[in-house]
Amino acid sequence: MAGVIGWDEDVPTGVLIGLTPLGGEAVAAEVKKDRTSGHMELLHVMVVDDDEAVRKACCEIAGRLGCVVVGAGNATAAQAILKDHQIDLILLDLKLPGGGGMALLEQVKMLHPETAVVVMTAFATVSSAVEAMRIGASDYLTKPFALEDLTLVLERAGQRHHMDVQSRQLRERLRTQQGVSGLVGQSPEMEKLYRILSKVAFSTHPVLILGESGTGKELVARSIHFNGTNAAKPFIAVDCGSLVPTLIESELFGHVKGAFTGADRAKEGLLATADGGTVFLDEIGELPLDLQSKLLRALQEKEVRPVGATQARPISARVLAATNRDLATMVEQGRFRKDLYFRLNVVNLRIPPLRNRREDIAPLAMHFLAKMQKETGAERVFSDDTLRMMIEYDWPGNVRELENAIERACALSSGPVLHMGDLPTQLQDFRMQRGGSSVANGMEQADEDNDLAAPKAGIVSIAELEKKAIMDTLRQLNGDKLMAARLLGIGKTTLYRKLKEYGIAEA
Ligand SMILES: Nc1ncnc2c1ncn2[C@@H]1O[C@H](COP(=O)(O)OP(=O)(O)OP(=O)(O)O)[C@@H](O)[C@H]1O
Numbered sequence: 001m002a003g004v005i006g007w008d009e010d011v012p013t014g015v016l017i018g019l020t021p022l023g024g025e026a027v028a029a030e031v032k033k034d035r036t037s038g039h040m041e042l043l044h045v046m047v048v049d050d051d052e053a054v055r056k057a058c059c060e061i062a063g064r065l066g067c068v069v070v071g072a073g074n075a076t077a078a079q080a081i082l083k084d085h086q087i088d089l090i091l092l093d094l095k096l097p098g099g100g101g102m103a104l105l106e107q108v109k110m111l112h113p114e115t116a117v118v119v120m121t122a123f124a125t126v127s128s129a130v131e132a133m134r135i136g137a138s139d140y141l142t143k144p145f146a147l148e149d150l151t152l153v154l155e156r157a158g159q160r161h162h163m164d165v166q167s168r169q170l171r172e173r174l175r176t177q178q179g180v181s182g183l184v185g186q187s188p189e190m191e192k193l194y195r196i197l198s199k200v201a202f203s204t205h206p207v208l209i210l211g212e213s214g215t216g217k218e219l220v221a222r223s224i225h226f227n228g229t230n231a232a233k234p235f236i237a238v239d240c241g242s243l244v245p246t247l248i249e250s251e252l253f254g255h256v257k258g259a260f261t262g263a264d265r266a267k268e269g270l271l272a273t274a275d276g277g278t279v280f281l282d283e284i285g286e287l288p289l290d291l292q293s294k295l296l297r298a299l300q301e302k303e304v305r306p307v308g309a310t311q312a313r314p315i316s317a318r319v320l321a322a323t324n325r326d327l328a329t330m331v332e333q334g335r336f337r338k339d340l341y342f343r344l345n346v347v348n349l350r351i352p353p354l355r356n357r358r359e360d361i362a363p364l365a366m367h368f369l370a371k372m373q374k375e376t377g378a379e380r381v382f383s384d385d386t387l388r389m390m391i392e393y394d395w396p397g398n399v400r401e402l403e404n405a406i407e408r409a410c411a412l413s414s415g416p417v418l419h420m421g422d423l424p425t426q427l428q429d430f431r432m433q434r435g436g437s438s439v440a441n442g443m444e445q446a447d448e449d450n451d452l453a454a455p456k457a458g459i460v461s462i463a464e465l466e467k468k469a470i471m472d473t474l475r476q477l478n479g480d481k482l483m484a485a486r487l488l489g490i491g492k493t494t495l496y497r498k499l500k501e502y503g504i505a506e507a
Contacts, residue, residue, distance in 0.1 A: 042165070043067045043158050044086055048078045048104065049093035049120065054143075058091050058150065065154055075100035082112060089157045090117045092137075094128050102132065109136035114164070116157050120145070163202050170227050171198035183216065183223055184367045185360035189352045193220070200347050201228040206299065208284075208344045209322040211351030214400030217322040218282060220349060224320060225278040233277030236270050236317075241283030249291055250307050252279075253298070259308025271304050274317035284344065285325035285336060295319075296340040319344070354395040354402065361391045364399060368406040369418075380410060382418050383476055389420055393430050419477070421487045467502040470495070474504075 045067040049055040055071045062069045070085070072078040075096055081087070090108060094101035105117055118139040119132040129140040138160070139153050171194050183190070200207050201224050209217045218237060225235045240248055250259070254269030270279055281287070287295065298304045299319060303312040321344045330336035354361060365382065373379055382390070386409075395401050409422035420431060473484045485495040 042088070043154070043161055044088045045069045045091065045154070046072060046078060046081055046085075046087045046089075047091045048072045048075070048096065048101075049091070050074055050097055051093070054093070054120075061147065061150055062091075062154055065151065065158075067154065067158075075104045078104060079107070082108070082115075087112070087115050088161050089154075090115060091141075092117055092119050094119050094121045094125065094132060102128070102135070105132055105135055105137060116160065118153050118157060166202060167198040170201060171195060173227075182367075183219060184364050185357065186363065187357035187359045189357045190360060193349060193351060196347070196349055197224060198227075200224055200349070204230075204318045205346045206319045206321065206344045207346070208327070208348040209320065209351065210327075210348055211322075211324060212353045212398055213324045214398035215351040215353060216399050217324075217351060218280065220351060221278070221280040221320045221322060225280075225318075228278075230276050230278070230318070234274050235278050235280065236274050237280040237282060238270060239282045241286040245288045245291060248287070249294070252291075253294065253304045254306035254309075254313075256306055256308040259306070263308070266306070269304055269306055271298060271315045271317050271319075272313055274315075276316045277318070279317045279319050281319060281321040283323060284321040285323040285327055285330055289335075289337065292337045292340045296337060296343060299340075299343050354398045358391055361395070361402065362387060364402055365390055365406060368403050369410070372407060372410045376410065378410070378416075380413065380416050380418055383420070385476065386418050386420050386423065389423070389427060389431055392434065393427055415480075415483075417477075419483060419487055421483070463502075466498065467504065470498060470502070471504060 043062075043066075045062045047055050047058040047062065047069065048071075049058070050073050052073065055073065059069045059071045067089075070081055070087075072081055078090070078092075092101055092105060094105075096104065101119070105119065108115055108117055113136075116138045117132075117136065118141060119129055119137045120141045120143055121129045121132075122143050126142060129137075129142070132140060139156065141149055141153055183194075197220065207221075207224060209220050211217050221237070222235060225231060238248070238251060243251060246260070250263075250267060250269070252269050252271055254267050254272060255263050257263060257266045281295075298315060301312070302316070303314045305312045327336055327341055327345075331338045331341050354364075365387065369380060369382070390402070390405075397404075405424050405427065406418075408424055409418045413419070413422045420428070469488065470484065473488055474481065477483050477487070481495055481499075482492060485492045488495065490498075
């Protein structure tokens with residue numbers, strides 16, 4: 001019989017209760033045999049039980065599993081320990097003297113929410129274990145419990161703790177832009193995304209990534225894979241929107257030799273090739289209905305049947321899917337299978353459009369500029385107006401449009417400063433539409449910096465506006481008249497004429 005802890009009816013107290021038949025060496029051997037996780041050494045455990053024998057037994061087993069263990073005989077002692085020590089897991093007897101167990105649990109969950117609590121209760125009081133789980137206990141043990149039960153609970157807590165630590169570290173890396181996949185952005189929306197991402201990276205469930213085109217869905221999928229536990233396994237992206245249906249089928253599920261004309265040899269499908277890695281199904285909304293059924297079966301059964309094959313093959317790939325379509329509406333319209341939608345939508349990650357997180361635009365722009373500098377070796381900066389315009393623009397093509405705009409500006413610009421004239425036409429058009437307010441803003445700045453004669457009465461003549469616009473532009477371009485004429489949208493000769501006319505030839 002395996003050792004039993006907490007069996008205090010026919011076993012005398014004061015020794016490792018119920019462990020006597022195993023003896024010290026046997027306990028160690030049993031624990032070693034059961035040990036499956038390598039993360040126990042990270043776990044700081046506190047055992048809170050007024051029954052010294054049970055406390056000692058639990059401490060010894062946790063210690064043998066590699067945990068750093070401390071015991072407390074009552075709630076006050078436990079509180080004192082919690083004040084000075086980082087405790088990852090508490091094994092808590094609910095029946096502490098004075099009903100203190102439940103109160104201690106509540107206090108721990110409030111003051112130390114990251115500390116896991118496993119409650120120990122007598123068989124007769126299982127209902128209090130249920131109540132404890134409701135308050136936040138992560139697990140429970142019913143006394144008397146077997147050695148393996150305790151080992152299992154400690155193993156589980158160790159694994160959970162390890163995952164939590166990894167997930168916290170990943171979130172921090174993502175926040176500080178050190179994420180392996182280079183996700184940039186610290187808006188509250190992106191912070192929220194990192195929080196979910198750092199959790200799903202360590203699971204194997206499907207994840208549905210939603211967002212407009214160019215918001216970074218594939219980058220997020222890569223980030224999930226390359227920050228997860230199977231990062232060394234393949235990441236395979238399949239664009240369901242650009243492949244013809246017959247090709248998608250044989251790509252995903254494979255085919256046997258002679259399955260169709262041209263299939264002169266057997267081919268393994270990507271779901272099988274991924275072999276423990278990730279298959280990223282981009283544009284999942286474009287997948288034809290019959291293939292949706294086939295994919296659903298593959299996800300449910302964890303096996304695929306290649307085209308033309310009679311036998312199914314096991315698969316172990318994780319599936320991440322993305323779409324810029326409204327899948328829920330497609331389900332209502334009967335264009336997407338409801339059961340597949342539910343299967344993929346276990347967790348969903350919604351990436352907001354760039355216009356809804358404008359604080360990310362400048363960091364992203366800087367990121368892409370730095371990337372270009374690495375590629376070309378040319379150092380460049382944005383003029384203030386260019387950056388302001390980029391922040392105000394709505395970016396319907398999202399991050400991809402921003403990246404392309406900066407690449408283009410770098411290619412076109414003749415000097416180290418990227419001006420508005422270097423941005424693509426859609427931004428120029430936007431600038432024209434916003435012209436009034438931009439000129440006004442420019443004037444405000446000019447007034448501050450140059451103290452140009454701003455009319456106090458609030459009425460500004462067109463000539464005055466024009467003069468200020470020219471002055472302001474020249475000031476920002478360090479007197480580069482050629483560039484000023486280009487950005488102002490007038491010819492070089494016109495600019496010289498106006499400089500003379502307004503008496504600013506020396507500007
Ligand atoms: N947060 C981000 N940080 C850095 N780069 C980003 C970010 N989001 C997107 N990008 C970059 O923008 C470009 C478009 O991203 P991606 O291809 O992942 O978008 P998508 O949503 O999958 O687009 P589509 O819907 O068109 O397939 C890529 O070059 C990607 O590296």
